[in-house]
Amino acid sequence: MKFIDEFRDSRLARGLLRRIEDLAHELPVVRFMEVCGTHTMAIYRSGLRHLLPENIVLISGPGCPVCVTANQYLDRAIAYARLPEVIVCTFGDMMRVPGSSSSLELERGRRADIRVVYSPLDALEVARQHPSRRVVFLGVGFETTAPAVAAAIQQAASEGLANFFVSSAHKVMPPALAALTTDGRLRIDGFILPGHVSAIIGVEPYQFLAAEYRKACVIAGFEPLDVLQSILLLVQQVRDGRRAVEIQYSRVVRPEGNPRARALMEQVFVPSDAEWRGMGVIAGSGLALRSEYRSHDADATLDVTVEPTVVHPACRCGEVLRGLCEPQQCPLFATACTPETPIGACMVSTEGTCAACYKYGRRVETGVSDG
Amino acid sequence: MCLGVPMRVVEIEGDTAVAEITGVTRRISLQLVENVKVGDYVIVHAGFAIQVLDEAEALETIQLLQEFGVQAG
Numbered sequence: 446m447k448f449i450d451e452f453r454d455s456r457l458a459r460g461l462l463r464r465i466e467d468l469a470h471e472l473p474v475v476r477f478m479e480v481c482g483t484h485t486m487a488i489y490r491s492g493l494r495h496l497l498p499e500n501i502v503l504i505s506g507p508g509c510p511v512c513v514t515a516n517q518y519l520d521r522a523i524a525y526a527r528l529p530e531v532i533v534c535t536f537g538d539m540m541r542v543p544g545s546s547s548s549l550e551l552e553r554g555r556r557a558d559i560r561v562v563y564s565p566l567d568a569l570e571v572a573r574q575h576p577s578r579r580v581v582f583l584g585v586g587f588e589t590t591a592p593a594v595a596a597a598i599q600q601a602a603s604e605g606l607a608n609f610f611v612s613s614a615h616k617v618m619p620p621a622l623a624a625l626t627t628d629g630r631l632r633i634d635g636f637i638l639p640g641h642v643s644a645i646i647g648v649e650p651y652q653f654l655a656a657e658y659r660k661a662c663v664i665a666g667f668e669p670l671d672v673l674q675s676i677l678l679l680v681q682q683v684r685d686g687r688r689a690v691e692i693q694y695s696r697v698v699r700p701e702g703n704p705r706a707r708a709l710m711e712q713v714f715v716p717s718d719a720e721w722r723g724m725g726v727i728a729g730s731g732l733a734l735r736s737e738y739r740s741h742d743a744d745a746t747l748d749v750t751v752e753p754t755v756v757h758p759a760c761r762c763g764e765v766l767r768g769l770c771e772p773q774q775c776p777l778f779a780t781a782c783t784p785e786t787p788i789g790a791c792m793v794s795t796e797g798t799c800a801a802c803y804k805y806g807r808r809v810e811t812g813v814s815d816g
Numbered sequence: 817m818c819l820g821v822p823m824r825v826v827e828i829e830g831d832t833a834v835a836e837i838t839g840v841t842r843r844i845s846l847q848l849v850e851n852v853k854v855g856d857y858v859i860v861h862a863g864f865a866i867q868v869l870d871e872a873e874a875l876e877t878i879q880l881l882q883e884f885g886v887q888a889g
Binding site: 447448449451452454457460461464483536563564565566567586589590592593594596640641644645670674693695696697698699703705706709796 | 819820822824845847848849850857859861862863864866867869870871873874876877878880881882884
């Protein structure tokens with residue numbers, strides 16, 4: 446397939462690996478974190494962690510928006526779904542994530558009207574078709590998703606679609622990267638930065654990582670050769686004592702990002718403090734609806750009682766998301782917690798680190814076949 | 817969830833388009849991108865094209881990677 450197959454050529458991968466090996470033997474142990482769930486999946490699927498020289502260590506970070514969504518948000522979403530006359534619309538990954546005592550999937554089994562949509566525009570269509578019911582779209586995602594949701598909210602406002610609401614759990618990456626960088630428990634030499642978030646925000650919001658915190662940064666694409674080339678660029682920066690934000694994924698990411706998408710996002714959302722699973726509240730890392738769109742803000746207008754938050758005491762998703770723990774170190778991993786019976790969010794989402802490790806990583810890590 | 821899929825634009829009508837990948841077509845919004853033409857590849861996320869794929873940059877990257885392959889011998 447055009448521009449996919451070309452980036453999966455194993456002969457070229459061997460060439461890149463050899464270049465990385467040549468440079469790496471001059472270096473001490475260097476640790477790079479990927480902060481995008483799609484990168485995590487690509488790295489596990491292609492077995493990259495085990496192909497790299499031993500002193501090049503890859504760590505998975507908080508890159509999956511479903512995984513970093515706090516239990517309290519899920520509990521609120523479940524409370525909306527229990528309201529009479531409400532239709533909850535959500536991306537599919539949210540369905541099975543456990544809240545404190547239920548999940549959207551369980552609620553749907555109890556006859557709540559919960560619909561999986563592919564786009565926020567599909568949720569708008571549901572609102573048009575059911576004018577007597579309130580439609581709540583669960584706005585979960587990073588900068589890649591937020592402009593699409595902003596467009597839907599503006600569209601609802603312009604149509605006077607008063608029954609369309611969004612519950613915003615959108616998050617932005619740079620404050621989370623700052624929080625990871627200043628967390629003294631984890632030494633990170635560089636970041637593999639998210640390709641599609643960067644397609645929106647461009648290079649500038651990451652410059653502080655290189656300039657202030659001396660982190661090597663490369664915006665990477667998602668095919669195996671993209672990730673390998675990005676690791677080579679990171680290794681080159683470390684070897685040269687240089688720190689910059691470079692774009693490997695130049696076929697999609699422009700230095701200025703996507704100004705039109707950003708403008709739309711800024712028209713509809715305003716930065717807010719947001720709670721991340723495992724990382725607590727990070728100032729300025731969320732996106733709330735601006736006051737002029739209050740009538741479409743589910744959290745500001747719909748009255749629900751949300752149950753007290755309970756987190757499974759043995760689940761280590763929080764540490765997995767901060768790169769402090771590998772999935773196999775969690776006592777629930779592959780025993781009580783599997784993709785079929787997930788306990789933690791990182792096992793539910795297709796982009797979750799535990800799910801990636803369960804599906805692709807165990808054969809190498811533990812000798813267990815994934816069949 | 818931030819997965820973006822490259823799709824080829826086959827039809828444009830105002831702010832919406834029909835895009836295709838491996839024989840599957842989908843209606844997408846072009847609201848977030850500028851200057852899209854029929855035949856362009858776009859990255860589609862949550863029903864919206866978020867960026868137009870730059871073929872020249874893609875070919876340049878492939879060429880660079882091929883040089884690594886050649887050097888690896």
